[in-house]
Amino acid sequence: MAAPEVARPHARLHLAGFFPFGPAYVWSEAERDDVYYDFAAWRQLARSAERGLFSTLFLGDSQRLREHLGRITDHSVTGRPDQLVLFAHLAAVTERIGLVATLNTTFTDPVDLARRLASVDVLSGGRAGWNVVTTDNDWTGENFRRGGEVGHADRYRAAEEHLATVEALWAAWSRGAEAGSAQAPSWSAPGAIGQVVRSARRAWPSLPPSPQGQPVLFQAGESGEGRDFAARHAEGIFSRYLQFDAALEFATDLRRRLVRAGRPEDDLRIFPATRIILGDTESEAQERARWFRDRTWSDRRVRAVVEAVWGHDLSDHPVDGPLPATDPVVATQTLTHGVVNTSDRPLRTAAAWRGIAAGRGYTMRQLVLHLNESVEFVGTPAAVADELARYVRAGAIDGLNLQPNAMPGGFDEVVDRLVPALQDRGVYRTEYEGTTLRENLGLGPAVAHRDHVESA
């Protein structure tokens, strides 16, 4: 029996340049305070990633600025240009790299989203992707005329309906519908562009399919429901599982669900989020990782993580001291928003954190750093490349959603030092396989299109 480490001896790693909504980088080192919002900086990042043969850029999303204890979160970079405006701009100055936007079904109109995303897909020559997310968050809904409240049980059904409407619009314009000559009887062939009647909407498509047919679909659900949604529709998944065993377990579970949904088990690419910090020696890499942590985990940011659970101001608690002795205020959800895990029960989280802190003798800062440290690869290019080769060949991951450590030069080190090491090991492309995102991810036609063909 083959060892799990070599389950896929010829697999290759995909890198995605990943920006969560409000990334951590050392902003005090940047040339400009507003570099994160500057399109010239994004152009530089995108070109660097493309030079490094990254499969795609990938943006996370929120439709409301994060708030903490009733105020706009001020300790971190927050917000971002509109993803599709940014991607339409970058489509004009890049040639191969994918452009994956996280767009929320709860806060978008499917007809509008279908057209905007198709515009980016056509303008980029078939490089767009959509990370389909859904929220049942009326706090974010306060930014919208139509609000955002969707019952939790209805959430995936509503998302499924939204997605079906979007995909129906993308499919409603047949390839080759437009005339090849000005002498044709009409600009489009009769019947080649169809109307979509769905979700109480009657709409016509606006654009022909791009060279990749339709944008690649990503998904980020973690729950069983979310994983099943992914197994039915997604071609890529954004995960948080990066410790080897957890990553392999997640991948195995998803492949099982894929097969159950009638798809081949290699039909979906798994991208956990991470950071990579390199050094000439192991100790230099560790030193740089420590420097980065110290500079990005300011006292205020460390304290804010704890305050988000405790639900009140802890500025009189030194971050190098213990967790608060008092219990959290339970009504935190009205006080802190936009941070992952706010839906966890504060008392339970506090108890778990106290357990870790007591067991290891951690201060607040050490605890917060501990909670966040498992998601990084730190080491020499050779050591990190070896480790990543192990992950990929075992089938634990297909790619990495890689956060840059700086703006706008944050991918340069990986491109210049890690990519060649990965290529030496045969786990990374040496040129783009094609011109579309779908080709470069090694994917076939979209799931909806396959269904279409089978049922026709």
Next chain:
Amino acid sequence: MDERSVIGIEIDGDGAHPAAWRAAAHAPNTLLTAGRLREVGDRAERAGFGFVTLADVTATAPGTGVAGRFDPLTAAAFLSATTSALGLVPVVHPAHAEPFHVSNQLSSLDHGSRGRAGWLVGTEATPARAAAHGVRHQTDPQLLAAEAEDVVDATRRLWDSWQDDAIVADESTCRFLDADRVHHIDFRGRTFGIRGPALMPRPPQGQVPVLAPPGVLPDRLVDVEIVAAPTEEGLRAAAARARAPKVLAEVEVALGPDPAGVPWPVGERLRHTGSTADLVALLGRLATVVDAVRLVPAVLDRDLPLLAEQVLPALDLRRPAPGGTLRELFDLPRPAGRYAS
């Protein structure tokens, strides 16, 4: 009044004539491509146009003409990377629009173009638009006006929601933002309310210039009023009535015969047909009564080269400068934010 004019051009499809595609210099199946969009942007910029507008109409059942278009704001975002001086003015219709999206998208376009974005406020409120959005068709003009006012007002408030000095990036206090300089707008209009703030810093122009026809919005929300009339006298009268800081006249141009013998239905706009010399004279006269003109060509591939070679060079133009903003081109000051202290 500065008698130098700003001239812009509408670049939707192959032109405004229903059979324009038959006279286009490219095959129909290359219209909706990046290459074509880039080329049109380049030609407009090289010709000296101050701005391009990008029309929007909800897609309906295909007839014999062009059946598709890019999302205008997304197409403008593409052009923000391929041009360096041209103003980029997409149409966005307020009816059924989410101002939070509109605001962030136009603000992002302004950031991406370094201050070259404008907003042509559209008036589409058709049954087809309502059906595409899955909402009831609204015909009450008072409700439509209230909705348009609320959408534009909320959008403008969101643009101001980050003060110009909101980013402090102060490592000593561990603060990236000054939270006192980023504001919930807590907008309460007649038709809806929203909270804010916007997702990104104030646009480079402070407020993206808002271009709108008369009667669509209250004066306070309009930077450039778009006037149209079938005759030159009518256009002069409309310009005299305009109350916005700047006035833009719309002129349709057909510098050649109707393609395929298909007539171009006459609308509410002044139309120039015939010689380029007469057009130069017309635009010269209009320059004394309006600040800008938007040309709507019948056939883009035929009319744009003639405008570039024979019309624009003969006019005393305000031309956009690389690095300049659309406000600078229109001689509109950059407004202070409403929350500025």
